[in-house]
Amino acid sequence: MDLTLYGDDSKGLIKLDPRTKMLMVLSSGVLSFFSYNDVPLFVFCTVLCTLLALCGKPLTALKGYLAFAVALYLRFCISSRASAAPFLEIISQVLITVLLYCLPVVLSFILLTGTTRISQFISAFQAMHLPMKVIIPVAVFFRFIPTVQEEWTGIRKAMAFRGISVGLGSIFRHPMRTVEYVLVPMLFSSISVMEELASAALARGMDMDVKRSSYQSVRLGPADYIAGGIILAVTIYVMSSGW
Numbered sequence: 001m002d003l004t005l006y007g008d009d010s011k012g013l014i015k016l017d018p019r020t021k022m023l024m025v026l027s028s029g030v031l032s033f034f035s036y037n038d039v040p041l042f043v044f045c046t047v048l049c050t051l052l053a054l055c056g057k058p059l060t061a062l063k064g065y066l067a068f069a070v071a072l073y074l075r076f077c078i079s080s081r082a083s084a085a086p087f088l089e090i091i092s093q094v095l096i097t098v099l100l101y102c103l104p105v106v107l108s109f110i111l112l113t114g115t116t117r118i119s120q121f122i123s124a125f126q127a128m129h130l131p132m133k134v135i136i137p138v139a140v141f142f143r144f145i146p147t148v149q150e151e152w153t154g155i156r157k158a159m160a161f162r163g164i165s166v167g168l169g170s171i172f173r174h175p176m177r178t179v180e181y182v183l184v185p186m187l188f189s190s191i192s193v194m195e196e197l198a199s200a201a202l203a204r205g206m207d208m209d210v211k212r213s214s215y216q217s218v219r220l221g222p223a224d225y226i227a228g229g230i231i232l233a234v235t236i237y238v239m240s241s242g243w
Helices: 018-034 038-054 058-080 086-114 118-127 132-161 168-173 175-203 222-241
Strands: none
Touching: 018 038, 018 086, 018 118, 018 222, 038 058, 038 086, 038 222, 058 086, 086 132, 118 132, 132 175
């Protein structure tokens, strides 16, 4: 079992509070919806990738930043040259624009889920005085994502042993076989995983209306105030300027 799938910030130079990371996810959604200029997106992605690298995910941050830079370059090249096929140019522009505006949300979500343990999530939610009826589903959801990712890896290996490819090309060439060999096992596996996670949450007494103690110390530090201030400043600037 790869424990890094479930959130690991032990190798990070800084440790951000889960509430700061949730603020980044919310701000990235607002920015992607209201921003119509590349400058705030560039600033926001630069901040996110820097924080992602400082929190112990430098390779992921580098990949995200390169993807953003390549998408910007491709859009500039397409818009600056006259194309003999305007329909393909429009389709390419739309796809690249969707990638640009979805990338901040994806990066902030990776920062949230990839560097935060479930116990830190629960402690942060308790610090926000949320009821357990809200904490349990959210905690199970964040635990469910990496578990399904691990199940998907197992299904791919099982299909490879049987000589069945589950690559992108194979999915388009044989969609019904994909449903039979991939989606059906994933659905049944997801159902069992959800039941196991719900049972584990109940076995730990998470349904009790009492405050639970935790080994995780969740508190806002200087890095949280600096990162949160930059994120809020960019978001407020975008909202006020109408970019």
